Structures are given as structure tokens and as C-alpha cells.
Amino acid sequence: MKQPSIPGLSYRILAQDETRAILQFTYICPCCHRTSSVISSVFPSDYGRLELGGFCTSLTCSVCGRPSTVRFLYTMLSGKPGEDGSSA
Ligand SMILES: [Zn+2]
Numbered sequence: 609m610k611q612p613s614i615p616g617l618s619y620r621i622l623a624q625d626e627t628r629a630i631l632q633f634t635y636i637c638p639c640c641h642r643t644s645s646v647i648s649s650v651f652p653s654d655y656g657r658l659e660l661g662g663f664c665t666s667l668t669c670s671v672c673g674r675p676s677t678v679r680f681l682y683t684m685l686s687g688k689p690g691e692d693g694s695s696a
Contacts, residue, residue: 612677613664613677613678613679614635614636614638614676614677614678614679615635615678615679615680615681616633616634616635616678616679616680617634617635617636617643618633618634618680619631619632619633619634619663619680620632621658622647624655626652627651627652628649628650628651628652629649629650629651629655629658630647630648630649630650631647631648631649631650631658632645632646632647633645633646633647633648633665633667633678633680634646635667635676635678637669637671637672637674637676638676639669639672639674639676640669640671640672640674642669642671642672644667644669644670644671645670646667646668646669646670648665648667650663650665661680661681662679662681663679663680663681664677664678664679664680665677665678665679665680666678
């Protein structure tokens with residue numbers, strides 16, 4: 609059975625280099641309805657989508673262990689204060 613993607617809450621880049629990035633994703637699990645916080649790697653082919661938004665990844669719930677496809681938007685990226693990009 610194919611699962612629909614669900615919107616995530618936030619993600620945070622813990623580490624990033626040329627080979628991969630380590631990210632912490634937070635989302636509400638559709639199975640157990642708990643807040644799940646999952647650390648997962650992202651490869652350079654997806655770096656562009658991390659910055660542009662619309663990033664979608666498969667995560668395993670830290671509470672109940674069920675997999676979900678979760679999508680994240682760039683605006684959810686935390687840790688960059690005040691950089692709104694309001695260039696004329
Ligand atoms: Zn769960």
C-alpha cells in the first residue's frame with residue numbers, strides 16, 4: 609500500500625560536507641500521532657532541494673517504528689535568523 613506524503617514540522621542540518629549531510633527531522637507520525645524526531649542522512653544530489661524546499665524523504669518513526677514519507681519546506685529550516693532575502 610502506497611503511503612501519501614505528510615507535511616513535516618521542521619528540519620535542521622546537523623552536519624554537511626561534500627559526501628553527505630546529517631539532518632534532524634521532526635514530524636507528527638500519522639500512525640501513532642506522536643512527535644517523532646529522526647536523524648537521517650541526505651546525499652549531495654538532494655542538497656538543492658534542501659535549499660529550495662519541497663524536500664521529501666522516507667523516515668521511520670522514533671516512537672512506533674513505522675515508516676512515513678514526509679515532506680519539508682525551506683521555510684521550516686531553523687537556525688538562520690533574519691535572512692529573509694528581501695532584495696529588490
Ligand atoms: Zn509513530
